[in-house]
Amino acid sequence: MIKVENLTKRYAGFTAIKDLSFEVEKGEIVGFLGPNGAGKSTTMRILSSYMPATSGRASIAGFDVFSQSMQARQHLGYMPENVPLYPDMRVTEYLNYRAALKEITGARQRERVGDVKELCSLKDVENRIVGTLSKGYRQRVGLADALLHSPDLLILDEPTIGLDPNQIRQVRDLIRNLGKHHTILLSTHILPEVEMTCSRVVIINRGKIEAADTPENLVNTMRAAGGIRLEAKVGADDGVAEIGKLAGVKEVSVETEDGWSVFTLRTDARTDPREELWRLATDRRWTVRELSRRRATLEDVFVEMTLGDDV
Amino acid sequence: MTKFLTLLSREVKSYFYSPIAYVILCFFLGLTGLCFYSGVGFLAQGPTEHTVIQAFFDSIPFWIGFILIFPPITMRLFSEEFKMGTIETLMTAPVGDWQVVLSKFGGALVFYCVLWLPTLLYFVIFQQIARADAANATGAYLGSYLELWMAGMLFISVGCLASVLTQNQMVAAVISFCVITFFFLGTLLTFFKPNIAPELRMLVSYCSVLEHMGEFSKGVLDSRRFVFYGSGTALMLLLTHQVFQFRRWKA
Numbered sequence: 119m120i121k122v123e124n125l126t127k128r129y130a131g132f133t134a135i136k137d138l139s140f141e142v143e144k145g146e147i148v149g150f151l152g153p154n155g156a157g158k159s160t161t162m163r164i165l166s167s168y169m170p171a172t173s174g175r176a177s178i179a180g181f182d183v184f185s186q187s188m189q190a191r192q193h194l195g196y197m198p199e200n201v202p203l204y205p206d207m208r209v210t211e212y213l214n215y216r217a218a219l220k221e222i223t224g225a226r227q228r229e230r231v232g233d234v235k236e237l238c239s240l241k242d243v244e245n246r247i248v249g250t251l252s253k254g255y256r257q258r259v260g261l262a263d264a265l266l267h268s269p270d271l272l273i274l275d276e277p278t279i280g281l282d283p284n285q286i287r288q289v290r291d292l293i294r295n296l297g298k299h300h301t302i303l304l305s306t307h308i309l310p311e312v313e314m315t316c317s318r319v320v321i322i323n324r325g326k327i328e329a330a331d332t333p334e335n336l337v338n339t340m341r342a343a344g345g346i347r348l349e350a351k352v353g354a355d356d357g358v359a360e361i362g363k364l365a366g367v368k369e370v371s372v373e374t375e376d377g378w379s380v381f382t383l384r385t386d387a388r389t390d391p392r393e394e395l396w397r398l399a400t401d402r403r404w405t406v407r408e409l410s411r412r413r414a415t416l417e418d419v420f421v422e423m424t425l426g427d428d429v
Numbered sequence: 430m431t432k433f434l435t436l437l438s439r440e441v442k443s444y445f446y447s448p449i450a451y452v453i454l455c456f457f458l459g460l461t462g463l464c465f466y467s468g469v470g471f472l473a474q475g476p477t478e479h480t481v482i483q484a485f486f487d488s489i490p491f492w493i494g495f496i497l498i499f500p501p502i503t504m505r506l507f508s509e510e511f512k513m514g515t516i517e518t519l520m521t522a523p524v525g526d527w528q529v530v531l532s533k534f535g536g537a538l539v540f541y542c543v544l545w546l547p548t549l550l551y552f553v554i555f556q557q558i559a560r561a562d563a564a565n566a567t568g569a570y571l572g573s574y575l576e577l578w579m580a581g582m583l584f585i586s587v588g589c590l591a592s593v594l595t596q597n598q599m600v601a602a603v604i605s606f607c608v609i610t611f612f613f614l615g616t617l618l619t620f621f622k623p624n625i626a627p628e629l630r631m632l633v634s635y636c637s638v639l640e641h642m643g644e645f646s647k648g649v650l651d652s653r654r655f656v657f658y659g660s661g662t663a664l665m666l667l668l669t670h671q672v673f674q675f676r677r678w679k680a
Contacts, residue, residue, distance in 0.1 A: 169678045202514030205513075216518075
């Protein structure tokens with residue numbers, strides 16, 4: 119659905135994206151992650167035919183975004199960052215206007231505008247002036263606009279930025295539903311959201327792709343996948359020495375908390391030393407009040423990939 | 430074509446969404462009313478060879494007001510879209526750059542024509558009351574309104590170019606005001622410096638809207654004027670289109 123080959127965009131003085139290549143298959147929901155300034159918006163703007171790349175190629179549904187830009191735009195629903203809308207129009211009026219620009223007219227226009235208002239729960243604000251709407255509603259108007267021409271592909275630049283937790287949940291459910299019929303590329307900073315909605319993740323940093331895989335695989339291939347926490351009554355130094363001998367344990371740190379020692383273990387990606395740890399504790403007669411495993415999250419992957427070199 | 434009409438109708442409507450249309454309309458009606466009043470007063474002083482339309486258009490307050498209406502009509506056309514970011518939603522819909530440029534130009538031109546409509550009433554009233562056929566020549570009307578329309582086209586295209594250059598509406602207004610004023614003050618140069626080179630004098634008079642108006646209001650249609658306004662407008666719109674693309678592409 120999306121094919122990006124060696125895409126590069128240079129502005130005067132700096133390179134926003136360097137030699138980017140990735141593909142998005144039909145039916146996927148792909149999360150596009152990266153710190154601010156990594157080149158996410160630039161990539162999305164190129165894909166949406168808003169601006170041309172310096173070099174390289176990108177195509178949507180087989181149409182080149184630059185040389186066949188009109189056809190590419192027909193297949194794409196794009197929601198820019200911060201959802202720019204005309205504040206002086208009414209919701210229905212705006213959607214009618216956008217539909218006409220996308221060559222949807224007459225009875226089909228009424229039908230589609232009605233459908234997207236239904237889908238994005240805009241019925242109760244349909245006669246309000248866009249400028250008076252709350253952020254959450256504006257976001258939904260933007261999404262409704264992107265859906266008007268039932269595009270095969272949706273590109274959403276930070277669809278949940280600035281929303282409250284309830285609205286984020288609504289938008290997330292909406293996106294997950296849309297994913298049944300549309301291919302979606304979305305960028306966001308809310309990583310749990312990506313874990314819940316996306317079938318694949320592309321992480322970019324400083325204009326280059328750091329990783330592209332399913333969220334599970336990314337988490338599993340991390341250098342240190344999560345950690346184990348043990349709270350026991352034992353001398354801190356003894357504990358560290360004993361635990362450090364266990365197979366698969368890479369690092370042990372300890373803190374004392376009102377008489378209890380709290381150990382945090384970093385382990386290899388695929389080993390789980392909890393069983394040995396328990397045996398050790400019972401052998402040595404340590405009193406244990408907590409033994410738990412903290413699973414690595416996409417957030418850890420993200421931090422490691424985008425910050426790893428600097429730390 | 431439907432897309433162009435959709436864009437055009439939004440441009441025209443957007444004038445009336447904001448108070449700006451009503452402010453300009455009131456200002457302009459007040460100004461033209463005053464000019465008409467003083468023009469008729471001038472004709473009533475005694476026998477004259479001027480038509481009512483010459484007396485109306487050939488007054489300094491009229492020309493000053495005329496220069497002043499273009500910046501507020503055109504300043505927001507592109508600047509506002511860039512400032513609000515709506516240019517991104519607009520240009521990712523399947524619309525072409527030329528469609529957008531021409532619809533914005535066309536929208537401003539339609540509003541400009543609406544501005545002039547009420548003034549036709551003055552001359553209907555004049556005809557009804559004065560019954561002075563000699564002072565009311567048809568050619569003078571046609572010529573004057575044609576000239577106003579063509580000068581409007583040129584100045585609106587200047588305004589489009591100024592607006593696409595910046596996201597700040599005030600900056601756009603000042604740029605277009607300066608350029609438009611130049612077209613008017615150009616002719617004054619020949620008064621202040623009577624001994625300038627004849628080539629320069631010809632150029633200045635070729636560009637001088639004020640001089641053209643004198644001819645048109647007598648009913649003289651000179652093809653050079655059509656070429657001047659037509660090519661000037663085309664050039665300004667072409668530049669607008671180029672700058673528009675450039676700004677989007679480097680953004």
